Amino acid sequence: MDTRSQILQIAERLIKTKGYTAFSYHDIAQELGVKNAAIHYHFTNKELLGIAVVERAIQQWDAYRTRLSKEPVLIQLLEFINLYKANQQERQVCLIGAIATQVTGLPPTMGMRLQVLAESIHTYLSHVLEEGKQKEIFSFETSPSQKAFLIISNLAAGLQLARVMGPQVFQEIKSGILKELSVYNYE
Amino acid sequence: MDTRSQILQIAERLIKTKGYTAFSYHDIAQELGVKNAAIHYHFTNKELLGIAVVERAIQQWDAYRTRLSKEPVLIQLLEFINLYKANQQERQVCLIGAIATQVTGLPPTMGMRLQVLAESIHTYLSHVLEEGKQKEIFSFETSPSQKAFLIISNLAAGLQLARVMGPQVFQEIKSGILKELSVYNYE
DNA sequence: AAACTTACTTACTAATTAGTAAGTTTCCAA
DNA sequence: TTGGAAACTTACTAATTAGTAAGTAAGTTT
Structure with missing residues (x-):
C-alpha cells in the first residue's frame, strides 16, 4: 500500500480513538517511520487531511453498500451491525460520532462531507428496513426512515457507551436492536 | 456565582461543543475576562479541571434525578428526554458522548468518573422503564435495562446526528422513542 | 495593627503544534 | 546519459499550549 493510503488509514484510526484535534x-x-514534513508533502494542511479521511470513508462505504445490496436483507442488516462491531473490538467509535462531537470547532467542509456520508448510510439502512418490513423479515411500527435513525444512533452511541461502561453494553444494544425488529436465531 | 463555578460551567460547555482536547x-x-494563570489558580492542571467538570455533572445529575423521582413515570421519561433536547437547542452533545469519543487519550480518572455518571443514568432510566412497564404506561419487549441502553444511545447519538444532518433528526428520534414505547399524546 | 488568606496579575518556560523552504535521493523516461 | 518528477529529509518558524514562580491588592482574622 502506498504512503498516502497508509496516512489516511492511520489518521482515520487516530480520529476514531483520540479525536481529530488530539x-x-x-x-x-x-508510526510510519518518516518525518513530519513527509505527511505535509501528501497533505499540505490538516484540514485537507481531515477532509480526505472523510472522502475515503465515503468511497469505502459506497463500495461496501454496493456489494452488500446483492445480499438478502437479513444479511444486509447483520453485516451493517458488524461494521460497528468491528469498531467495538478495537475500542474505536464510528467516524461520524468521532467527528460530530467536535464538529463545531472543525473546518466546515469536514462537516459537509460528513453529512453526505451520514445521509448515504441513513438512506441505505432505510431501504433495507423498508424491504425487510415488506417481506415480513423485520417488524417495527415507525417509518423505515425513523427506524433507521434509531438503529444508527443505537450503534453509534453503543460504541461510545461500551468504551465507558464495558463491551457488554454494545452486545446488549445489538441484541436489543434485533429483538425489537423481531429477528431471532442469528449466528 | 463564584469564579470556580463559572470556570466549570464554561469548561463543560466547551467540552460539549469542541471537545476536551480542543x-x-x-x-x-x-471569556471570564481574567488571565490564563487565574484558571490555574483554581485548577492546577487540565486533568483536575476535567475531572471536576465530570464530578459537577454527577452532582447535578444526582440532584436532578432525586427531584424527578417524585414525579409520575411518564413525566420522568419526558423530562429525561428534555435534558437532551436542551443540549440540542444549543447545538451541544451530551457530556458522556463528548468525552467517550476521546476517552482513549484522556486521564483515566476522567473515564472512571464518567462511568459512574453513565451507570447512574442507566440505573435511573431502567427503574423508570420498569415501573412504567409494570403500570402499563410504557410497552416494550426487551428488559428495562436493555431498553434503557437503547434509549440512552438514541438520545446521545441523536444529538450528534442532529449536528451533522440537522435538528429535525433529533425530533425524529425523540418521536420514534415514544412511539416504540406506545406513548402518545405528549405535550 | 499585624499576620494571613484569597484571588488574582505579570512574566516567564518548555513542549508541542501546524506549516514552510530548500535541499537530497531514487527511479523512470526520452 | 541526462532531465525531471516523485517522495522524501533537514532545518527552520511562528503560534499555541499547559504550567510555574513571584509579586500584589483587597479583605479577613487575631
Missing part, C-alpha cells in the same frame, strides 16, 4: 502530524509520521 | 485555559480566561 492527533498530530507527528503521531502519523512516527 | 479547548484551552486561554479560551476560558478570555
